[in-house]
Structure formats: C-alpha cells, structure tokens
Amino acid sequence: MTVDAVIPALNEAGAIALVLDELPRPLVRRIVVCDNGSTDGTAEIAADHGAVVVREPRRGYGAACLKALAALDADPPDVVLFLDADRSDDPAEAGRILEPILAGRADLVIGSRTLGTREPGALTPQARVGNWLATRLLLALYGVRFTDLGPFRAIRYQPLLALGMRDRDFGWTVEMQVKAARAGLRSAEVPARYRRRIGRSKISGTLSGSVRAAIKILGTIAIDYARRGPPRRSNARRSP
Ligand SMILES: Nc1nc2c(ncn2[C@@H]2O[C@H](COP(=O)(O)OP(=O)(O)O)[C@@H](O)[C@H]2O)c(=O)[nH]1
Numbered sequence: 581m582t583v584d585a586v587i588p589a590l591n592e593a594g595a596i597a598l599v600l601d602e603l604p605r606p607l608v609r610r611i612v613v614c615d616n617g618s619t620d621g622t623a624e625i626a627a628d629h630g631a632v633v634v635r636e637p638r639r640g641y642g643a644a645c646l647k648a649l650a651a652l653d654a655d656p657p658d659v660v661l662f663l664d665a666d667r668s669d670d671p672a673e674a675g676r677i678l679e680p681i682l683a684g685r686a687d688l689v690i691g692s693r694t695l696g697t698r699e700p701g702a703l704t705p706q707a708r709v710g711n712w713l714a715t716r717l718l719l720a721l722y723g724v725r726f727t728d729l730g731p732f733r734a735i736r737y738q739p740l741l742a743l744g745m746r747d748r749d750f751g752w753t754v755e756m757q758v759k760a761a762r763a764g765l766r767s768a769e770v771p772a773r774y775r776r777r778i779g780r781s782k783i784s785g786t787l788s789g790s791v792r793a794a795i796k797i798l799g800t801i802a803i804d805y806a807r808r809g810p811p812r813r814s815n816a817r818r819s820p
C-alpha cells in the first residue's frame with residue numbers, strides 16, 4: 581500500500597525540518613506540506629527537506645488539508661497520514677499509527693494523546709476538556725468510542741474522499757470522525773505521544789483560538805446531528 585503524508589503548516593520554520601527528517605521515509609511515498617501563508621520561510625525549508633509544497637493563501641487548518649489532498653488526486657495513494665508541523669506529534673510513531681490500516685483491520689486510525697504519554701504542558705487544560713466533551717458526544721450520539729480528536733491520524737484515501745470533507749478550519753478533525761462514524765468506517769485508536777510544540781501555538785495556546793475551536797468542534801457535531809439525526813445502526817461498526 582502506498583502512503584502519502586499531509587502536513588498543514590503555518591509559520592513553523594523552527595520545527596518543519598525536524599518533522600520531515602524524522603518521518604520514516606520507507607513508510608511514506610510523498611510528503612505534501614500545505615503552507616498556509618507562512619512568512620518565516622516554512623515553505624522553502626519544507627521543499628529543501630524533501631516535501632512537495634503546495635500553498636493555500638486562505639487561512640485555516642481544514643483549508644490547508646483540503647488543498648494538500650487535492651494535490652494527491654493525480655496519483656492517489658492508498659492511505660493518507662496526517663500530522664502537524666510543530667513537532668508535537670512524534671513522526672517516528674508513524675508506523676504504529678499506520679499499522680491497523682496496513683494490516684487491514686481499520687479504515688481510520690486516530691493517534692490518541694489521551695492513551696499516550698503527554699509532555700507536561702503539551703495539551704492545554706482547555707484542549708483536554710474540549711476533547712473529553714467532544715468524544716463523549718461522539719459516543720452518545722454516534723455510538724463510536726474515541727478518546728481524542730488528535731491531528732496525528734491515518735485514513736484510507738478512497739473512503740476519505742467519499743466522506744466529502746468540507747470544514748476549512750478547526751472542525752476538520754471532528755468532521756472526519758463524525759462522517760466516518762456515519763459511513764460505517766472501521767475506526768481504531770493507538771496511543772500517541774504528544775510533546776510541547778516548537779514555536780508559538782496558533783489554536784489552543786491562545787484564549788481566542790481555544791474558544792473558537794471549542795465552538796467550532798461542538799458546533800460541527802451539533803449541526804451534523806441536527807441535520808441528519810442518529811446514524812443507521814448497521815453502520816455503527818468498530819474494528820475488533
Ligand atoms: N491555526 C492554524 N494552524 C494552521 C493553519 N494552517 C496550518 N496550521 C497548522 O496546524 C497545526 C496546528 O496548529 P497549532 O498552532 O499547533 O495548534 P495547537 O496544537 O492547538 O497549539 C500546526 O502544524 C500549524 O502550523 C491555519 O491557518 N491556522
């Protein structure tokens with residue numbers, strides 16, 4: 581199976597080279613970095629370290645992921661691995677994240693920072709509360725058991741396209757989990773370690789970012805459920 585990696589990046593010049601160098605290359609065919617208007621040379625560094633760089637001038641985590649996925653379309657992989665550009669996720673764990681998919685046991689794998697070890701201060705208290713609340717809602721409303729909405733994740737490419745991902749910012753990760761639950765994809769979680777980021781946080785490290793992310797994440801769940809109601813029971817599958 582071919583695996584391509586997607587890394588959204590906004591001003592991560594201090595971290596992106598390490599992330600790219602630490603990603604186990606035999607596992608990953610291509611790495612697409614979507615630069616979201618960085619002003620610190622992130623795009624140039626990424627290109628120097630072997631990434632295919634695409635640019636999305638409109639800000640937003642989801643917008644960057646969508647642009648990177650569009651770049652895969654001409655020569656699609658079997659699996660897409662997502663991770664952040666700030667070196668919070670440990671690229672050396674890519675093999676563990678991919679394993680349930682490569683073994684044919686899952687379609688979507690979330691690297692769970694709740695199950696893994698967290699460096700003190702890596703996950704802010706507001707992010708932990710938000711994740712807890714969102715994953716409780718996913719269980720109550722969709723019958724799927726997740727412990728995190730973490731960015732380090734892998735998903736089979738064709739089922740991902742079929743989900744019709746749309747969110748252009750902080751709702752991206754939860755949208756994928758909600759739509760995967762509805763589509764009956766087999767989901768799995770593996771523990772993922774989480775470190776303090778290099779550089780400055782743009783989302784959970786600021787009050788406005790946290791509030792906007794919380795509203796967007798909970799709103800994504802609420803709007804989906806209000807529009808489409810409970811998922812069909814036969815779709816509530818889980819990997820063994
Ligand atoms: N906030 C934000 N992050 C982006 C954007 N585009 C890409 N990113 C990347 O998304 C990842 C997560 O952002 P980060 O600031 O680490 O959020 P945090 O982990 O909640 O502190 C990083 O790799 C950013 O570089 C964007 O438009 N806005």
Ligand SMILES: [Mg+2]
Pocket residue numbers: 664666668777781
């Ligand atoms: Mg981060």
